[in-house]
Amino acid sequence: MASRRAASSAVAAVLSLLQLGVLCFPARQFHASEPPCGYKSCPGTQPSMLNVHLVPHTHDDVGWLKTVDQYYYGDRNDIQHAGVQYILDSVVEQLQKDPARRFIYVETGFFYRWWRQQDQAMRHIVTQLVDEGRLEFINGGWCMSDEAATHYTAVIDQMTLGLRFLNETFGECGRPRVAWHIDPFGHAREHASIFAQMGYDGLFFGRLDYQDKARRMKTKEMEMLWRASDSLTPPMADLFTGVLPNGYNPPDGFCWDQLCNDAPIRDDPQLEDFNVDDIVKRFLNVAHAQSEVYKTTHIIMTMGSDFQYENANLWYKNLDKLIHYVNAKQSNGSKVNLLYSTPSCYLQELHNANTTWPLKTDDFFPYADDAHDFWTGYFTSRPALKRYERLSNSRLQTCNQLEVLGGRRSRKGLFGEGGSDSMREAMAVAQHHDAVSGTEKQHVAFDYAKRLAAGWGPCQVLVSNSLAALSGSDAPRVYCENLNISVCPLTESSPKFTMNVYNPLGHAVMWPVRLPVNGTAYGVFDAKGSPVDSVVLPVYQASREVRGHKGYAINELVFQVQAPPLGFTTYSISLLQNGPPPTPLENKAPLSIQNKFLKVTFDPDTYLLSSLSNLETKQTIKLSQNFYWYNASAGNNAESRQPSGAYIFRPNSSTPFIISKMIKVDSVKNAVLQEVRQWFGPWVTQVVRLYKDSRQLELEWTVGPVPVGDGLGKEVITRFDTNIRTSGLFYTDSNGREVLERRRDYRPTWDLKQTEPIAGNYYPINSRAYIKDKDNQLTVVTDRSQGGSSIADGSLEIMLHRRLLYDDVRGVGEPLSEPGEDGQGGLVARGTLLLALTPPEKAADLHRPLAQSVVLQPLLSFQQGAPQSSSQLEFSGLHAALPPAVHLLTLSQWDRESVLIRLEHQYQAKESKSFSEPVTVNLQKLFSTLEIVGATEMSLGANQWKDQMTRLDWKTSSGEQPQRQSPSDPSPWDVTLNPMEIRTFLLRVMQH
Structure with missing residues (x-):
């Protein structure tokens, strides 16, 4: 199969082909005998007829009601009858019987597993089917990712893995032309932008708001051009987008899978129950009705559904007959033509129609399938899994980077799918729309977390190897998984230890560190031997309760670290025998806490936040914060019987219950930090922290176990109420990148009839949200994906946790009531929110890098004793920090001689006066340990050379047809990035 490889194995054969120092990789050559895959393989259509494109497909969730393994093998059919391996077996067998038959497959993670189990004869058959366009891969990612709770970094990674x-x-012939997101519950603009930059020609999906769909059907706007970026020059982020007519199911009455109950086509005229005429008549009625709401003489029908085609003969036998008998009516004047097709072939016919299409510039959130059924609960469902996924993403990027920086020594002792491979696959699976979304059964959620933990194991070995090679210290290295609850056996028991801080960002970072200890005073020294201000505090009572018997530290050692870009630094920590005692806590709230940047005041009666001031800009806003819970609907409302569940958020009332109006507090002030520890009740606590050199306020919240003994499910929020004049507007990010304006009780695309004033105004927050007026902007940076809204002017609320007592009847079949660690009680979730107050025109300069530092956190590792005398205590993989506007999105080993990098302009156009301008980076001057001897630009998905990437052009209803522009780089090595642009390169490198 080596001759078929376009972007990996071909690299080694052409590395000597250098022109102007830039690698030139030849494309796969096409000859007269070249297989007619892609658009060339599409069947003929009838221009004077209504052409019905029948698309045989299966939708195979990478975990949902069963685990990934159970779905693949067909295990636990008592839960759901589904076996992916049998689907692929059966489809391949049936495709061989008739060259007209087509099938599309989507989930590369499942196909990869199946492919590895096939012999060469079967692989040859499948390759021929792919070459002839009869088996076509659509979408191509490892999974079909969620769009609300995913971060763009992880989305790009999982797509790249599959592609x-x-x-x-x-x-x-294996390159998908069409993105296929038929099941996600709402659609993010950033996803469309990513697909466009990966070279896709179109996107089809199945779910959109019921009001939006009704309007689009009336106006024939079920298909459109989605302009998915305000910053990228059209058509860079333009993507043709179509809404499928039946979600992703067949039309009613035409399902012929073994899981279906529709009658087969009985075409023996001698039979009493001969039904061909009836089926043909009903099908023609369906086809004509569908054509009334679409724009061209081509319509698409999805002939398949969840885990269908395990016995593909049932489907194909009936579809063969349907095509035959419907087309036979053409001799009697019928103008309907049926054909086996694919989404790509359907898209090509829409392009050939040479018509204009409506333009869409917003997104498809929130999604509702009925008046009281808003799918906005899953923005927060399973908050601990969402946090673990985000943390795992940071670890994966660190693992990838250190595999490159440490060279071949980093893989010492690793074989097969060792190192970053297993972590990469675990993270890819976690992006599935029933994984990080939190909409799976509980045992499946455990399996996702288990996979992430198992993936980190080999990555830990790789990271340790790389750090040993770069530092010269081969002493055993320990990673503490539970620092957020004050657990780390090494720091708790060691009188002297070393801490390595690896920073995966391309900019230097300052980061607070809190280490569990049992001593009362410690000396902390940086890599230069200089003392570092530190303080010892008693462990927070809530941390003791959460950790249980995992740890026994009575104190925390707190200090701030500074780490170089894409590198590490080392701190030495020693117990002091005669040091000062820990800073005592005071059982009261101070009137205020402040550093040189911020001042925070507290109400003297309630001890709650009362104001926030930016001392640099002389801004002050009123700011009160508290915790509340919405009473989750049990499905017994007068308006609707819809309960709240894993997917759906439906409060019984628009007014939440306050958890406490008066709180208990402890507080502490010292040279390192000031903090107020707030106790709202037995299941909600918070620490308000202000570090010495921080421009943001940290709020560490702990929620749970959420009590349900009163028979009420609870949706727990925190709410910030300010005097900022918002006029119904607030702002949320799209998958961690561009920010979209939201308006309460409003949709840009249609006249909204609001039926759920709370749930209908919730949107996904991936990394940040903010409210603003002309003078002030309050930005909240989150550490995971969460749902949030501004229900009243000047207010911003974020949902932190959910514990529910009823299933919401969307298939998962169990309430969202996560158990605690002992399998009883309920889940305790902990996280942080970072608050920043700035003038609106300066906000992006702070919250963009702040959000990136939360997504890609420093990795801490520990060694016993003092540093080895020969150790290198500080290292940076860059010659210099990247420009402020530039983010190193990807650095990973591609093959033995090549490295994949992505450089990203992390600011939107006009967002920052300082940084929303083009910026140029020299590839050869990036890395300190790598000599770059060749570079070739690729598509965002890294499966095409950029100069060979072509896409279909589309005209909007305004007649606009943007012209494509080539990058204007000043030299082969100098790369210019425009706002929001991501550029991907395959580098040939030599290790220093």
């Missing part, structure tokens, strides 16, 4: 396998296995 690379298809490219290396099937070459150009």
